Amino acid sequence: MSGNTIGKLFTVTSFGESHGPALGCIVDGCPPGLALSEADLQHDLDRRRPGQSRHTTQRRESDTVKILSGVFEGRTTGTPIGLLIENEDQRSKDYASIADRFRPGHADYTYHMKYGFRDYRGGGRSSARETAMRVAAGGIAKKYLRERLGIEIRGYLAQLGPIRLDPLDWRAIDHNPFFCPDPAKVPQLEAYMDALRKEGDSVGARVNVVAKGVPPGLGEPIFDRLDAELAYALMSINAVKGVEIGAGFACIEAKGSVFRDEMSPEGFLGNSAGGILGGISSGQDIVASIALKPTSSLRIPGRSVNLQGEPVEVITTGRHDPCVGIRATPIAEAMMAIVLMDHYLRHRGQNQDVVRTLDPLPPSAL
Amino acid sequence: MSGNTIGKLFTVTSFGESHGPALGCIVDGCPPGLALSEADLQHDLDRRRPGQSRHTTQRRESDTVKILSGVFEGRTTGTPIGLLIENEDQRSKDYASIADRFRPGHADYTYHMKYGFRDYRGGGRSSARETAMRVAAGGIAKKYLRERLGIEIRGYLAQLGPIRLDPLDWRAIDHNPFFCPDPAKVPQLEAYMDALRKEGDSVGARVNVVAKGVPPGLGEPIFDRLDAELAYALMSINAVKGVEIGAGFACIEAKGSVFRDEMSPEGFLGNSAGGILGGISSGQDIVASIALKPTSSLRIPGRSVNLQGEPVEVITTGRHDPCVGIRATPIAEAMMAIVLMDHYLRHRGQNQDVVRTLDPLPPSAL
Amino acid sequence: MSGNTIGKLFTVTSFGESHGPALGCIVDGCPPGLALSEADLQHDLDRRRPGQSRHTTQRRESDTVKILSGVFEGRTTGTPIGLLIENEDQRSKDYASIADRFRPGHADYTYHMKYGFRDYRGGGRSSARETAMRVAAGGIAKKYLRERLGIEIRGYLAQLGPIRLDPLDWRAIDHNPFFCPDPAKVPQLEAYMDALRKEGDSVGARVNVVAKGVPPGLGEPIFDRLDAELAYALMSINAVKGVEIGAGFACIEAKGSVFRDEMSPEGFLGNSAGGILGGISSGQDIVASIALKPTSSLRIPGRSVNLQGEPVEVITTGRHDPCVGIRATPIAEAMMAIVLMDHYLRHRGQNQDVVRTLDPLPPSAL
Amino acid sequence: MSGNTIGKLFTVTSFGESHGPALGCIVDGCPPGLALSEADLQHDLDRRRPGQSRHTTQRRESDTVKILSGVFEGRTTGTPIGLLIENEDQRSKDYASIADRFRPGHADYTYHMKYGFRDYRGGGRSSARETAMRVAAGGIAKKYLRERLGIEIRGYLAQLGPIRLDPLDWRAIDHNPFFCPDPAKVPQLEAYMDALRKEGDSVGARVNVVAKGVPPGLGEPIFDRLDAELAYALMSINAVKGVEIGAGFACIEAKGSVFRDEMSPEGFLGNSAGGILGGISSGQDIVASIALKPTSSLRIPGRSVNLQGEPVEVITTGRHDPCVGIRATPIAEAMMAIVLMDHYLRHRGQNQDVVRTLDPLPPSAL
DSSP: OOTTEEOSSSEEEEEEOTTSSEEEEEEEOOOTTOBOOHHHHHHHHHHHOTTSSTTSOOOOOOOOEEEOSSEETTEEOSSOEEEEEEOOOOOTHHHHTTTTBOOTTSSHHHHHHHHSSOOOGGGGGGSGGGHHHHHHHHHHHHHHHHHHHOOEEEEEEEEETTEEOOSOOGGGGGGSTTOOSOGGGHHHHHHHHHHHHHHTOOBOEEEEEEEESOOTTOOBTTTBOHHHHHHHHHHTSTTEEEEEETTGGGGGGOBHHHHSOOEETTEESOOTTTTEETTEEOSSOEEEEEEEOOOSOOSSOEEEEBTTSOEEEEOOOSOOOSOGGGGHHHHHHHHHHHHHHHHHHHHHHHHTTOOOSSOOOOSOOO | OOTTEEOSSSEEEEEEOTTSSEEEEEEEOOOTTOBOOHHHHHHHHHHHOTTSSTTSOOOOOOOOEEEOSSEETTEEOSSOEEEEEEOOOOOTHHHHTTTTBOOTTSSHHHHHHHHSSOOOGGGGGGSGGGHHHHHHHHHHHHHHHHHHHOOEEEEEEEEETTEEOOSOOGGGGGGSTTOOSOGGGHHHHHHHHHHHHHHTOOBOEEEEEEEESOOTTOOBTTTBOHHHHHHHHHHTSTTEEEEEETTGGGGGGOBHHHHSOOEETTEESOOTTTTEETTEEOSSOEEEEEEEOOOSOOSSOEEEEBTTSOEEEEOOOSOOOSOGGGGHHHHHHHHHHHHHHHHHHHHHHHHTTOOOSSOOOOSOOO | OOTTEEOSSSEEEEEEOTTSSEEEEEEEOOOTTOBOOHHHHHHHHHHHOTTSSTTSOOOOOOOOEEEOSSEETTEEOSSOEEEEEEOOOOOTHHHHTTTTBOOTTSSHHHHHHHHSSOOOGGGGGGSGGGHHHHHHHHHHHHHHHHHHHOOEEEEEEEEETTEEOOSOOGGGGGGSTTOOSOGGGHHHHHHHHHHHHHHTOOBOEEEEEEEESOOTTOOBTTTBOHHHHHHHHHHTSTTEEEEEETTGGGGGGOBHHHHSOOEETTEESOOTTTTEETTEEOSSOEEEEEEEOOOSOOSSOEEEEBTTSOEEEEOOOSOOOSOTTTTHHHHHHHHHHHHHHHHHHHHHHHHTTOOOSSOOOOSOOO | OOTTEEOSSSEEEEEOOTTSSEEEEEEEOOOTTOBOOHHHHHHHHHHHOTTSSTTSOOOOOOOOEEEOSSEETTEEOSSOEEEEEEOOOOOTHHHHTTTTBOOTTSSHHHHHHHHSSOOOGGGGGGSGGGHHHHHHHHHHHHHHHHHHHOOEEEEEEEEETTEEOOSOOGGGGGGSTTOOSOGGGHHHHHHHHHHHHHHTOOBOEEEEEEEESOOTTOOBTTTBOHHHHHHHHHHTSTTEEEEEETTGGGGGGOBHHHHSOOEETTEESOOTTTTEETTEEOSSOEEEEEEEOOOSOOSSOEEEEBTTSOEEEEOOOSOOOSOTTTTHHHHHHHHHHHHHHHHHHHHHHHHTTOOOSSOOOOSOOO
């Protein structure tokens, strides 16, 4: 199967370029009988939508999603769900200047080397605009997981450049333009972003995603482990350079006697593992963290080469996000939802026969 | 497809438990005409093999691999290659004590919850013993990539607990029991491991893997990006809790003007991206780093529950690795080789028509 | 992967219902650089289109296809190609009468039992309307195969009810409403169809498809044989109940000494095998034949049950094809094209290294 | 995924050549808790085994299967099941004579053209010897389907050359060397086969397979229809040239008013569809029929070419089946079992939520 499909039973296949007529995807394998309308998907699309504040790209898109199939009389039918978002604000002229040269840090060069030429308008297929369809498709998974299994998936901005954002107040996240869980730090973030925009520079970020209420048993060792598939799905998001599960890289300096999450009848006594043991969910919170690199689209001139391999200078005057991490939160939630949905269907397909001798332990005894 | 196959065109499907009669795998999709014998695979198997020093598990296995098909008159035929390693040292009595209880930090509990019961002998399918087949299969990919494309894949131990191992001397790696690239630090590692063994505790580690000579163009956006598939393959290794590509999490605090790898006719002016842009190889070194948690098998008692959910204590008297990261280097190399091999075949399948207007840039101008 | 995707490297994923707003598909894996426009796909869509003569359904659809992505400056980019056809003539009232009952011989009952309810408008997803997207997607494969490899794929109506259509005159096929290769029999077909329509009954048909110019080597034994994948693709067409490769069922009474296709330096001395040996193309014509059942939508009353399991009578007054086989020719061509395209890409992915000691034999010495 | 894996959730991946050390396969996705031992699989292997009568090849193989993983304390664990059969009777000298030439009607030429060279010993991978693993793997599916769902899958020889075998007496099938359902015709079959062997010629056959007790709802339109996947699986069996579902090619001359299977509260009033409507099982018997060509290995000389493309004569003095159809019955049963098993798991994975308003109709009212 080619590279634009994710999932085995719950599959999402995507198409569309930044400046083409439309973006779309097909969600195949959604169970029948789920109440679904465009409104159910629009909320997360609006959370991801550009131009929500002065801190993100000013490209204007309503990102209005249309459901073209797979829903009848308000419920999913079990047949493939076609989703479409038309592009509205396509200022291609912005991009003529980079038609003949490769923007450093972008996929211009690699697309050219792979395919022989490229759609240079706004990065074409490699544009983060594509993530709108991930959010739309993920919205279907999120709704199913929430309504049928009580699974809640939520993310937040954990760090922006040097600014670490804690403590974690879940209620604050959707009430500021940064998905920041620490309302006291919002003014600091705004000041930092304003300065960054003046410099014409950009910065990286960390986004955390947590799934609560995941039953034990999801994940297919030894390759399609739940953590391995999460790493795949999260690393596939534009600009992501690192993925951690649970304590992640902090495990390197940890002792096993401390790191291993002991168990008691009252529940687990820790969650260093991030809710996954041996590639299978344990019933604890699934915790993942991703690092997003600073965007490479800058007003600051960058050295590069053109189609003839000659040295050139590249300046991005077009609209861009000085910190792509800000809008990444709903995207990361969507990817986690798609993976959990797929693994839930795969698990019940193979293991519906299972008779357990033990009730799941409580997620935590703490 | 179920969870024990990796790859799309170059596929590896694996079976086998820690204490079953044998481990095996099927490598399907290897191009015909590659000179191949058991000896080609045994070298990496020996690098991974337990009992090579006092710092790893003392389980005695020769890990002798047999090629059962797919090779005729010393060359691969293009048909599936069946590989088999018989288990020799199966001291199941070691494990009877944990048949009725879950070792904390292991997959015992999750396998039980997923499948209803489990093969408790040495962790059954969840044992790192399974990684022997990854190394055998990866050996085929490594040989093809080296001989046909000049791609070299090598890994090393970058950190053991608190001890960071640098500078990097590639020649040193295979001349000490730790895959340590800094020979001066070997005595320090030995002292640390001896103390750790006395405590009955364990510690985590970091392993880096680098592929040199990878042509530009490998990777299938937007989901099957090369970095996404590497994250999947590396995270699927037992005990891995984090994956980084290039600068990884260091990108969070970086400015775009510094992080983006500028280009010149003489080559790239940096490799923060780790050789992958937009999910496609750039021709630079592919650089990945993984974090391995400390093993949870300890002589130090751990709190847990039994099959009835009652509180119990678990002590591991069996053989184990105080730092599983030590033996992880050849495994990480194998997983990277499998992913690169698969993506090379996928790429040439779709893109053999491509006529390029530009020769690849040199990997580095520095 | 769920059931609405076909192919491994060249994949087609489809959505859409008979009376939804639109049908669509995503073609992923098309090599870059292929000149492509909507006009290239419209020709075959028009051949399949209903209402071309009084012998097919009178539903009026222009079946105008839109390319939404994957093509830039007139050439494919190597990224997924989104295709869309909007439904125009949706006379849902036709179908209200069967909302509560199952049309015998249709998928109404099985969709209801599988999914719990169904989109009853014109059969919803099970309608042959869905085949429009197969023809659109197949058109891309046909163009690539023709322009890059010189492969021509053509089909024809070989039998309609009792009327066998031979001899075969390729030039005649597109000059009558039946894809009939024997112009002399067209009046007989018209008379038969007129009588059938008066009866309110329907009849079956046989369609043959032939691919000329296929190079030897396509097909992936032992399961993904070329003939096995053709059987899968052709049997997936609505109403198909049988698939033959080459001589097909005639092989039962044949002797091996006659049936085996002997070879000479001048070429093969027969083609009983239909161009496939051991699941791999031989370089001869690929020959397949399919049987299409008579449509079950009749004015003649049929016994059935309703949603409560009570006996009811079903009469189809809506528009339908008295012989669905008539319009099946371009669909069968499209499915063969998709399979050959996918196998061509898979083959060159795995076997580009092959150095042959022998030039392909001529397809035929006769 | 390469060509040696079948299935999506219940997958079988196979390896092995006719004259290699062993054949093997990996069955991944089998639900846990199924009682399983080698003895469960040996019965069907013995039914397929050569040398059971003078009418099949005299190659002597015990075809003893070993279970190498995935079973613990007599039950499947849910992890992959490794199966192995060692080759015993490898008389390679038989085949030296054809090392430099292509046997007409065999895969020698196409394997050579695809892969550049081939394992010529007994056809290597293209040998029907490979089907032993299909029978072993299918035995696991048959046992699960029978014990958990009450599905019985049985096949029989329906025609041998000109001799049609009816009426159908299920009890007779396993009491003669032909899987003949009409005991009265066994002497006629023996006489025919004796004459054929004297001629040194071979003949084709028809095998029918029926699954009883299949619940409605299995099959994943629009491509992975149950009939499409059955066609794929059955056409992948060596020597198969045609596949029919239900009435198959007889539908061509049928009228819709007769062919459509009407329904009543007492059940279906016919089964022309062979138990599949719209690609989904209806609850009636699943009925498939396959045509197997006569083997091309004959004592009668055949014209061919050698590796240099020069004309040569080929005579097969080695052991062979004058009618490969005779031993095909258990193979066809196994392939149907694998497909039904996979679709059962896929269906319950996606559709476990379904609440039906109607009990399944009885399979037949007749």
